[in-house]
Amino acid sequence: MKKYFAFVKKEFRHIFRDKKTLLILFGMPVAQILIFGFALNNEVSDAGVVVYDMSGDYESEQLRTTINASNYFHEVAQVHSIQEIEASFKAGNAKLAVIIPRELGNDLRNGRKSTLKVIADASDPNEAQMLVAYMTAVTMKGTRGKVDAKMELPLVTAEPRMIFNPELKSVYMFVPGVMGFILLLVSAMMTSLTIAKEKEFGTMELLLVSPLRSTHIIFGKVTPYWILSFINAMIIIILGITVFDMPLNGSVTLLIAICLLFSLTALALGIFISSRSNSQMTAMFISMLGLLLPTILLSGFIFPIENMPIVLRGVSHIIPARWFIIIIKGIMIQGAGLSILLKPFGILGLITLFFSVAAIRGVKPRLDA
Amino acid sequence: MEYAIEIEGISKRYGDVQALQQIDLRVGKGEIMGLIGPDGAGKSTLYRILTTLLLPDEGSASLNGYDIVKDYRHLRQILGYMPGRFSLYQDLTVEENLEFFATIFGTTIKENYHLIEEIYVQLEPFKDRQAGNLSGGMKQKLALCCALIHKPEILLLDEPTTGVDPVSRQEFWQMLKRLNTENITILVSTPYMDEAAMCDRVALIQSGEILTTSTPANIRTEYQGQLLSLKSQDMYHLLKTTRSLDGVMSCYSFGERLHVTIDPETSNLEMVQSALSTKGISKVEIKPIEAGVEDIFMQLLKRSDA
Numbered sequence: 174m175k176k177y178f179a180f181v182k183k184e185f186r187h188i189f190r191d192k193k194t195l196l197i198l199f200g201m202p203v204a205q206i207l208i209f210g211f212a213l214n215n216e217v218s219d220a221g222v223v224v225y226d227m228s229g230d231y232e233s234e235q236l237r238t239t240i241n242a243s244n245y246f247h248e249v250a251q252v253h254s255i256q257e258i259e260a261s262f263k264a265g266n267a268k269l270a271v272i273i274p275r276e277l278g279n280d281l282r283n284g285r286k287s288t289l290k291v292i293a294d295a296s297d298p299n300e301a302q303m304l305v306a307y308m309t310a311v312t313m314k315g316t317r318g319k320v321d322a323k324m325e326l327p328l329v330t331a332e333p334r335m336i337f338n339p340e341l342k343s344v345y346m347f348v349p350g351v352m353g354f355i356l357l358l359v360s361a362m363m364t365s366l367t368i369a370k371e372k373e374f375g376t377m378e379l380l381l382v383s384p385l386r387s388t389h390i391i392f393g394k395v396t397p398y399w400i401l402s403f404i405n406a407m408i409i410i411i412l413g414i415t416v417f418d419m420p421l422n423g424s425v426t427l428l429i430a431i432c433l434l435f436s437l438t439a440l441a442l443g444i445f446i447s448s449r450s451n452s453q454m455t456a457m458f459i460s461m462l463g464l465l466l467p468t469i470l471l472s473g474f475i476f477p478i479e480n481m482p483i484v485l486r487g488v489s490h491i492i493p494a495r496w497f498i499i500i501i502k503g504i505m506i507q508g509a510g511l512s513i514l515l516k517p518f519g520i521l522g523l524i525t526l527f528f529s530v531a532a533i534r535g536v537k538p539r540l541d542a
Numbered sequence: 543m544e545y546a547i548e549i550e551g552i553s554k555r556y557g558d559v560q561a562l563q564q565i566d567l568r569v570g571k572g573e574i575m576g577l578i579g580p581d582g583a584g585k586s587t588l589y590r591i592l593t594t595l596l597l598p599d600e601g602s603a604s605l606n607g608y609d610i611v612k613d614y615r616h617l618r619q620i621l622g623y624m625p626g627r628f629s630l631y632q633d634l635t636v637e638e639n640l641e642f643f644a645t646i647f648g649t650t651i652k653e654n655y656h657l658i659e660e661i662y663v664q665l666e667p668f669k670d671r672q673a674g675n676l677s678g679g680m681k682q683k684l685a686l687c688c689a690l691i692h693k694p695e696i697l698l699l700d701e702p703t704t705g706v707d708p709v710s711r712q713e714f715w716q717m718l719k720r721l722n723t724e725n726i727t728i729l730v731s732t733p734y735m736d737e738a739a740m741c742d743r744v745a746l747i748q749s750g751e752i753l754t755t756s757t758p759a760n761i762r763t764e765y766q767g768q769l770l771s772l773k774s775q776d777m778y779h780l781l782k783t784t785r786s787l788d789g790v791m792s793c794y795s796f797g798e799r800l801h802v803t804i805d806p807e808t809s810n811l812e813m814v815q816s817a818l819s820t821k822g823i824s825k826v827e828i829k830p831i832e833a834g835v836e837d838i839f840m841q842l843l844k845r846s847d848a
């Protein structure tokens with residue numbers, strides 16, 4: 174036990190003496206969550222619009238006021254031709270153009286349907302679709318008061334209601350995703366790096382030629398990083414709740430349990446990687462390509478799993494972060510309990526068990542196999 | 543004689559490279575055995591096998607009666623190992639390194655302080671300095687302290703003095719001599735010939751094979767031929783001319799002199815001198831000398847190549 178504590182102490186010294194490690198450990202989670210939360214959200218807010226008003230009457234004036242009054246759009250300029258619209262797209266002044274037809278006022282007054290033309294800059298297709306959808310909603314609202322009485326309603330209208338996340342805040346998606354990503358980064362990459370470092374600097378030889386058992390070495394390496402990644406998880410959750418108004422509808426104990434379990438998964442992966450790499454460079458590359466990239470791409474963090482081709486959807490089942498994200502969302506947003514989350518918990522547990530065994534067996538008492 | 547290290551027929555191959563070939567070596571209890579050979583001779587591989595880090599392809603070895611394969615756990619408690627490359631934690635201080643190694647061997651610095659005291663007093667002024675910032679000699683001294691702190695029965699030192707200044711080298715050897723009186727068996731490798739004389743016995747190793755094992759004094763008697771030392775103004779000319787003479791077995795430059803081996807049955811000092819003067823080299827300082835370890839090593843290498 175004394176040997177184990179001596180090892181943990183040594184490990185903490187390594188961590189706290191290396192400014193770069195410290196920065197990755199604590200600077201990165203905060204920076205990431207803030208970047209994802211503030212910059213990379215895909216909600217529409219205050220997008221620039223140019224208006225080509227062919228009508229110029231009272232109704233069109235009102236419509237423009239409605240558009241401007243919404244939080245989503247503001248009019249940057251009036252244009253007078255299609256060419257001007259294109260020019261303002263190219264200049265990057267606006268992403269969307271609204272063409273108000275000459276007959277708008279007339280049609281509305283006579284209870285006829287009138288069609289606005291909305292042109293979007295689709296060089297970013299996702300954004301364009303989103304803008305068009307928002308614009309449709311805004312203009313419908315703007316004209317409804319006028320036409321409702323006389324206009325024939327369509328037979329069926331879908332009236333979507335978003336539950337759990339009515340405002341469609343993307344931060345609800347990013348917080349669990351970033352958490353999974355950071356925990357993997359801290360636990361898996363950092364542990365695989367420190368073990369590879371011991372091999373690179375030859376200190377592994379000395380550790381092996383001592384009475385230390387492989388279990389001493391593994392648990393001694395894991396303990397500090399387990400503590401640190403848990404602290405990290407808590408920092409991210411607290412930031413999510415305080416800065417981005419994430420709800421915490423479920424049990425805190427369960428939340429802590431899943432953070433501890435997932436850190437362990439990541440640590441097992443880290444040790445597993447390091448037992449197969451002899452230099453920090455190799456360890457870094459394996460963690461990057463083998464862990465971080467699939468986590469970002471296949472966990473459902475950024476790209477919805479439902480939209481993936483069937484093969485990738487299959488692969489996503491073995492990505493630990495996928496289950497982690499499901500559980501975190503379940504606990505924080507839906508307030509789900511253990512009975513509902515049993516399946517993802519179980520799968521994550523199995524993955525952890527598998528890699529822990531593989532990791533411990535992979536650490537040999539000698540240099541060669 | 544009781545042996546501390548017994549190596550029988552050990553071979554090790556890495557892919558196409560035969561690193562060790564049928565190594566046999568015995569080191570007596572309490573002996574200082576020097577393992578002398580050039581870089582790439584297989585010294586470090588032999589050390590890794592003896593320290594239970596590598597398994598041999600063939601052969602067996604035991605240290606103080608414990609087998610390197612079966613009893614590796616026990617051996618790891620009684621061996622002190624200093625690898626050829628500086629292998630301590632560069633970001634830990636001198637004291638932290640020492641303390642760490644003491645603890646993982648289940649002991650304390652205090653308990654075995656007497657073993658390392660002599661070197662550690664020199665390190666003490668720097669005990670709060672990180673190991674990575676120490677000078678080469680200091681690093682080696684610290685590594686030796688860390689290898690000694692658990693009072694090992696056998697000390698395995700792989701090139702401990704490489705990259706160390708001459709003064710520190712001398713101190714290092716004095717230290718080893720003193721440890722020897724504590725009945726610690728020492729196997730030390732070195733590429734420096736002058737250090738061979740400090741050992742009780744030496745083994746010469748080349749291309750994975752032990753060429754010979756002997757005491758530094760006895761090894762001289764193995765030298766074949768008579769060794770002369772020559773010096774003149776134009777050394778290059780002298781070297782070329784001497785090599786062409788009859789009865790000259792070998793001729794190397796050795797510092798500022800030439801070491802020339804002649805066959806005593808067909809030549810002698812006077813014959814060399816007169817042969818040189820007929821070729822126009824008259825001002826030659828020439829004297830018979832006793833072969834040093836380096837001369838012997840060169841000769842053994844030449845013989846094993848032939």
